[in-house]
Amino acid sequence: MILFKNVSREYGDHNPALDNVSLKIEDGEFVMLVGQSGAGKSTIIKMLTGEEKTDQGVVYFQNRRIDRIKPRNLPDHRKQLGVVFQDFKLLSQKTAYENVAFAMEILGRSHKEIKRKVPRFLNIVGMSNKAKKFPAQMSGGEKQRLAIARALINEPSVLLADEPTGNLDVFNSWDIVNLLLKINEQLETTVLFATHNKEIVNSINKRVVSLDKGKIIRDSMEGKYII
Amino acid sequence: MRTMFLHLLRSIKYGFQNFVRNVFLTVSTTIVMVLTLFGLGFFLIVNQLSSNAVDEVENKIDIPIYLAEDVKKDKAKEFQSYVDNLANVKSTKFVSEEEALEDFKTTYKDYPDILDSINILNENPLSVTIVVQAENIRDYDGIVEQIKRSKYAGSVVKEINYEKSSTKRIIDRLTRILDWVQNLQFVVMILLAFLAIAIPYNTIRLTMYSYRNEIEIMRLVGASNMQIKGPFLVEGVLFGVFGTIISATLLFTMVLSLPEGVGDFFSTNISSYVQQNALMIVSAQLAVGILLGAGSSALAINRYLKV
Ligand SMILES: Nc1ncnc2c1ncn2[C@@H]1O[C@H](COP(=O)(O)OP(=O)(O)O)[C@@H](O)[C@H]1O
Numbered sequence: 001m002i003l004f005k006n007v008s009r010e011y012g013d014h015n016p017a018l019d020n021v022s023l024k025i026e027d028g029e030f031v032m033l034v035g036q037s038g039a040g041k042s043t044i045i046k047m048l049t050g051e052e053k054t055d056q057g058v059v060y061f062q063n064r065r066i067d068r069i070k071p072r073n074l075p076d077h078r079k080q081l082g083v084v085f086q087d088f089k090l091l092s093q094k095t096a097y098e099n100v101a102f103a104m105e106i107l108g109r110s111h112k113e114i115k116r117k118v119p120r121f122l123n124i125v126g127m128s129n130k131a132k133k134f135p136a137q138m139s140g141g142e143k144q145r146l147a148i149a150r151a152l153i154n155e156p157s158v159l160l161a162d163e164p165t166g167n168l169d170v171f172n173s174w175d176i177v178n179l180l181l182k183i184n185e186q187l188e189t190t191v192l193f194a195t196h197n198k199e200i201v202n203s204i205n206k207r208v209v210s211l212d213k214g215k216i217i218r219d220s221m222e223g224k225y226i227i
Numbered sequence: 228m229r230t231m232f233l234h235l236l237r238s239i240k241y242g243f244q245n246f247v248r249n250v251f252l253t254v255s256t257t258i259v260m261v262l263t264l265f266g267l268g269f270f271l272i273v274n275q276l277s278s279n280a281v282d283e284v285e286n287k288i289d290i291p292i293y294l295a296e297d298v299k300k301d302k303a304k305e306f307q308s309y310v311d312n313l314a315n316v317k318s319t320k321f322v323s324e325e326e327a328l329e330d331f332k333t334t335y336k337d338y339p340d341i342l343d344s345i346n347i348l349n350e351n352p353l354s355v356t357i358v359v360q361a362e363n364i365r366d367y368d369g370i371v372e373q374i375k376r377s378k379y380a381g382s383v384v385k386e387i388n389y390e391k392s393s394t395k396r397i398i399d400r401l402t403r404i405l406d407w408v409q410n411l412q413f414v415v416m417i418l419l420a421f422l423a424i425a426i427p428y429n430t431i432r433l434t435m436y437s438y439r440n441e442i443e444i445m446r447l448v449g450a451s452n453m454q455i456k457g458p459f460l461v462e463g464v465l466f467g468v469f470g471t472i473i474s475a476t477l478l479f480t481m482v483l484s485l486p487e488g489v490g491d492f493f494s495t496n497i498s499s500y501v502q503q504n505a506l507m508i509v510s511a512q513l514a515v516g517i518l519l520g521a522g523s524s525a526l527a528i529n530r531y532l533k534v
């Protein structure tokens with residue numbers, strides 16, 4: 001379960017990035033976080049990854065307060081999450097296989113386990129035939145599918161996706177959206193999907209949390225993109 | 228425990244992988260490391276050679292102390308052991324009247340006039356001489372001063388003929404030269420040490436800067452600081468190791484192919500010196516290389532490990 005309670009955050013003395021945000025996400029939910037650029041979507045995601053702190057309010061992740069998490073506890077917290085970004089954030093010096101394997105290695109998984117599991121996940125995202133390729137040799141859609149395989153490999157309970165389709169064309173975007181939906185249905189992974197893509201939001205009938213200038217202006221099941 | 232070992236193995240594996248895959252970075256960093264370690268090795272050799280040369284000159288210098296004619300052998304020996312026990316005296320030599328005469332004759336064998344004037348005398352005009360060698364040429368003034376203030380002055384010692392001697396002038400001039408050489412050595416050493424640290428450190432900092440995105444990504448997927456640092460530390464060590472291998476090969480090839488005249492100039496056999504001290508030189512290079520490589524990596528990477 002993810003819980004934001006009256007969370008505010010201001011960068012410098014400008015308008016608030018988040019303004020008294022309260023939000024509860026149950027296990028297994030698929031939640032779209034929508035709003036224009038600058039609305040505060042990434043700030044919410046970053047509070048969950050521990051990259052940002054709150055000015056006011058508290059954030060819980062699986063019943064644990066994480067808004068004041070200590071740097072030395074960050075790695076263990078992040079190992080429970082899957083993260084996907086607009087710019088993929090793949091390790092450029094590693095092949096597709098090694099990028100996914102890396103996420104298992106930092107958990108101290110054995111070589112045998114890694115060899116068994118990584119090909120399976122590459123297969124799930126349709127990247128089996130690119131296992132030995134480096135990110136520079138992949139298309140945007142392939143990079144994002146690889147990033148999703150890496151995010152899922154340790155079977156996290158929550159997947160955070162910050163504009164994962166932002167750099168992709170329509171066709172590849174739908175590919176990714178369908179993959180995220182499938183993951184949510186079949187693996188029962190909670191998915192928090194930040195986007196400002198109107199078509200996608202309107203087509204998939206999931207819970208939509210709308211942000212504007214750091215405020216939640218609407219939160220509805222089977223919602224539409226209204227801004 | 229098992230996972231620690233696994234992480235260590237993986238750090239080593241990825242250290243090698245970075246080293247092999249980032250050809251440009253690896254080559255440029257290794258070249259800097261090679262130059263640094265070559266400089267270090269070269270400095271060690273030149274330093275040793277010049278100190279050999281100084282020793283050589285110092286060994287050729289000694290001062291004679293002439294004893295009075297009537298001094299008995301026991302008394303002379305007693306005086307010798309007194310001098311031997313003075314601080315800074317490296318060695319003494321007892322030269323009897325007869326030996327002194329022999330030495331005198333060989334020294335002036337090409338000057339029949341002088342030899343004749345000696346031979347005219349019926350008895351040996353020379354007295355027992357104690358030849359003193361100091362540890363360091365700067366010590367002669369002090370040693371002479373002490374002897375002059377001792378109870379042997381005036382009775383046992385006839386004269387020290389030091390202040391106005393040519394030896395004194397040579398010693399003074401040599402002292403000035405040595406002071407100058409030592410100052411120069413000190414300056415060069417400081418400069419080298421500065422360059423040897425600054426250049427590899429900055430090169431490795433650039434390397435780490437180029438890895439900053441990778442580091443951020445590793446952090447985001449939950450790698451701990453040690454898991455991130457490990458491979459870069461290993462890579463730093465590899466810069467040191469390969470830098471040592473290449474620079475030592477270059478250095479030894481160069482020194483062993485020097486013409487012999489160079490060694491004569493330093494009055495040593497350079498190649499045998501280098502052969503005898505190869506292990507010391509390589510160890511010094513390796514230690515400095517690894518310390519610099521891993522140390523620079525660790526320092527440089529810390530700034531990207533925040534947040
Ligand atoms: N590191 C930062 N420094 C200053 N302002 C920031 C920083 N990150 C975000 N902001 C500001 O906070 C607001 C919300 O940003 P963000 O959460 O990235 O929005 P979104 O992801 O919805 O586009 C914006 O006005 C943005 O300019």
Ligand SMILES: [Mg+2]
Nearest residue numbers: 041042162163
């Ligand atoms: Mg954003």
